[in-house]
Amino acid sequence: MSTNPHAHENLIDSDTGKMGMWLFLFTELFLFGGLFLVYAVMRTKYAADFHHAALELNAFVGATNTVALLFSSMTVAMSLTAIQQQKSGKAIGLIFITLLLAGVFMVNKYFEWGHKFSLHLYPGSDVMKTLPHGEIVFFGLYFMMTGLHAVHVLIGGILLTLVMFKIGSGKIRHDHFLMHENSALYWHLVDLIWIFIFPLLYLIT
């Protein structure tokens, strides 16, 4: 709402940009929401099979990843505080820790998936065909949910890396940090979805 005729060319004000980001996050929530809906229906249909299949998942690995993501959520929030207090160095450091934690998450995920594959517990495998229907569905959901989530972790990681470099080059500053804020929001969303995935897949027995 500025009177500068070229206002929109170079500057989107912070509240506008943030509202756009939030709306985008809503679409992400509904994207996963579809999967949660399928999960809910299938769990009702195959309660016993889900229970049995969930035992195959390692709750410890899941819990470790939960802690890693919660921790990274905090460091991102702190980096946002730091940039507003003009502490660019601290902000970069905190984002770097966040990325490390994302790395921990992904490595964990890699070994977890690798383990499943070594046990031939993947869609379309010969072992899978012998399992009861509910377990096949469970593992399908497991791979789909954690896979889609991992893609989001990757995207979030890329965004935060960009943010880190932009802070370094001074493009993100204490008075101009919309991208930092939005990337942080995206990262929190990744955490948020995991908060639901973790009990649904790993804990419910």
Place this chain on the structure above:
Amino acid sequence: MKNHTHAVSTDRANWTVLLILLLLTTLSVLAIKLQVGAFTVALALLLASVKVTIVLTYFMHLKFEQTILRVMVGGVFLLFAIVIGITFIDYLFR
């Protein structure tokens, strides 16, 4: 609206929030291990919802945001809950 001031949460507050979140995580793991019976699923989901609310409120700064955003977020979660509920009118009465 241009000079919207950004409330800055302190590191100390962030640490507190994290500790609460970790506590809730431990609690849900324990609850499952202890098998509190038929309500296990409900409890796990309840704890997850509390955690999500905390993340939304503090880490995602909803507490300091425009009211309209809070209304939107609440509405979106409510809408999703209704959609699930309506789907289950089918599956629960089969």
Place this chain on the structure above:
Amino acid sequence: MTYTSSEPLNYLNHKTGLWSWLTSSDHKRIGLLYLYAITIFFCAAAILGLLMRIEKMAPGQTIMTAQTYNGMFTIHGIIMIFIVVIPGLAAVFGNIFLPIMIGARDVAFPKLNLFSWYIYIFGAILGLYSQFANGHSPDTGWTFYVPYSAEASSNVVIALTAAFVLGFSSILTGLNFIVTIHRMRAPGMTWFRMPLFPWSLYATAWIQILATPIIGITLLMVMAERLFHIGFFDPALGGDPVLYQHLFWIYSHPAVYVMILPAMGVVTEIFPTFSQKPVFGYVPIVFSSLAIALVGYFVWGHHMFTSGMSYESRWFFSLLTFIVAIPSAIKVFNWLSTMYGGSVDLKPPLLYAISFIFLFTIGGFTGLALGSLATNIQLHNTDFVVAHFHYIIFGGMGFGFFAGIHYWFPKIYGRMYNFKWAYISWGFLFTGFNLLYFPLFVIGIQGMPRRYFDYDPKFQTGEFLSTIGAFILIAGLAGMISNLVYHARKGPKAEANPWHGVTLEWQVPSPPPHENFDEIPVITHEPYLFDKPATK
């Protein structure tokens, strides 16, 4: 387009060359890019429709094989639904007029706006490619029902990807509009001083944002099922085919309102202008739009009354379906009352707008016959459904679009089309439309199922009449489009406000300047006051 240098600078001529169009983040130019793309795809899919009608002129094979026919109704549906109708009004008129009508220089995220056009084009090309790749067009119907879509040997994955990509474009447009409306209204333009077309876009945009991701994930799941043998929907792997239908219609029913709500918004602009009278019941119209968007979210199950859903959800969905009819009825009565007592001028835009009311009324009432449980059992998946949704989507959204393009044409191009030509084309369109689709109601009630390549000779009279209607309809379309295309360049110069409209878009020159306003207007009162100027 060539403009002489004597013309004042406007959004069409301030920069020239194809490149300046393809890189423009001006909302009006992006709207036109959508308009041209949509027109081309619409014509292509309309031709496919005509070919199918010719095939069904007589029972048995006439001009194509069953496989070709099945592929054709699939691609007709995919193009019309995902490429033409869903973006349709919102992406064309929403882009061109939303910012002007609320007194903004552009949408909130202009570059994102251009980006969503490119995504749209990419998705559209993928959709076309799926028709030709490997010589096998997809033949699942646009609904992609499993298990057939999980097994059919045709290019289903490419078509699914196309629908996914197009959905993404739709989401970004909706997101842009919501933020624009929240953040960019001119000073003094409170929510209830906003014209009704932006209001309808606002309701639409929420559906685009909150429903489209569901179809996105559903299509991803079908792809996962085809590519990785994950069994979400395949009963052989423990999946549930009816669950797919739930997910599909959780999106696709609200999507119907993405199609029709903006059309309602367009005619709501037209009635006051051509009656020179304020909109009757501004607030009820606003709330009926919001109610349609909200309740429309909870009625998806009426597409599944025969699927084996539980008895309870069948009557629940039926009840809500009847409730969602009320806001539409309110709108119709308000439109009529807007004209009542006015000074009514039957120019082409108004002619299309009242045709909209007529066709939409028929479409709406036949929709009630489909929403009622007992009659739905007889009508579900018959030609009655085909007729019903063409009355709603073509008769509603299509005629709404035609009304809009005749209304805003002088504003967009600064030139005027030929009225006589427009009236004659309307005559063909309206006659052809009713002859094409009305017989399908009758044979539908008699039990003629839809998507039938071949049929019982007892239905031939209806099918034959319908085909004759299709030819008349196509003639009308050709007349209308050629009138508009020809006069966009060669038509006589139009005034800035030929219809004496009072909303903001009529207060700027035709065509509007690059940034819409020299000075952002200050709004002091409600829209549609014909005895007061729009701005201070």
Place this chain on the structure above:
Amino acid sequence: METLFNQGSNLAGGVDRAFIFIFSIAIFFTVGITALMIYILVHYSRKKNKNPQQFSGNTKLEIAWTVIPLIIVLVMFYLGWSGFAPMRKVPADAMQVKVIGRMWTWDFDYGNGKISKELVVPYQKDVKLNLFSADVNHSLFIPAFRVKEDVIPGYNNYLWFRPIKKGTFDIYCSEYCGLAHSGMVAKVVVMDSLEFKGWLANLKATGNQPEHPGLALLKSNTCLTCHSLDGSKIVGPSFKGLFGRKSTVVTDAGEKEIVADEAYIRRSIEEPNAEVVKGYMKGLMQPYKGKISEADLNTIVDFFKSENAKQ
């Protein structure tokens, strides 16, 4: 409206009652709205009325046209529901018939291996159809009876009716199921109870006979979706009486006469596009060369030979 008033089952009355109410209201309002629009266009045309009135709302009217339509649609809902509710209440003593839908044919299983291609039911007796799908979604639709229910794999859907008219009525598949969807039609025949008993007694039990392994192979390779066993023309030539049949085939070199012997059948499976029977399309069947074992080929050929021997 022939079908609308041709009420073939006990359920049709409730459906038609809802139809008549909804369509009466629809016609009344459509005519009313159109007449009002024409009146406005004529009476308030710009030529006659230069001074538009400037009113912009009326709360009483708004309430009226919210409440009145609401009442009307609630009546519609009630009629729809009351016509539908009996469809889900199957009488306990209804005769049960298992219906199997597969691409693109219906099987009506009366138990004890008695499978019919026509649905034959006794007049004035309650009949429950249990619907099963062998492949994709179908939908069983008998317009004259006003009944329809989807046939979905993995689901035990059902419908029921009591025929109140004797005669023959159409059955359609109303859920799109692929290439020959429109060919998935059958008939329901309503006859007297006694006549029905005789018909059922004479129905040959074919379902319990051990299936020829060659037929099983044809089924599992979905050959039967395009080649019928009963002589009807689907996409490819029928298998009925195939062995030893003379036909004209089109090859790259032109047309020629062949006899369907063992060698020809093998060639047609391995390279179906080399010699296509005249009148059929080339390129619709995939070549099985290298995809089918020698033993399976022999079994299939043996099946055709044994079919030939039966006749």
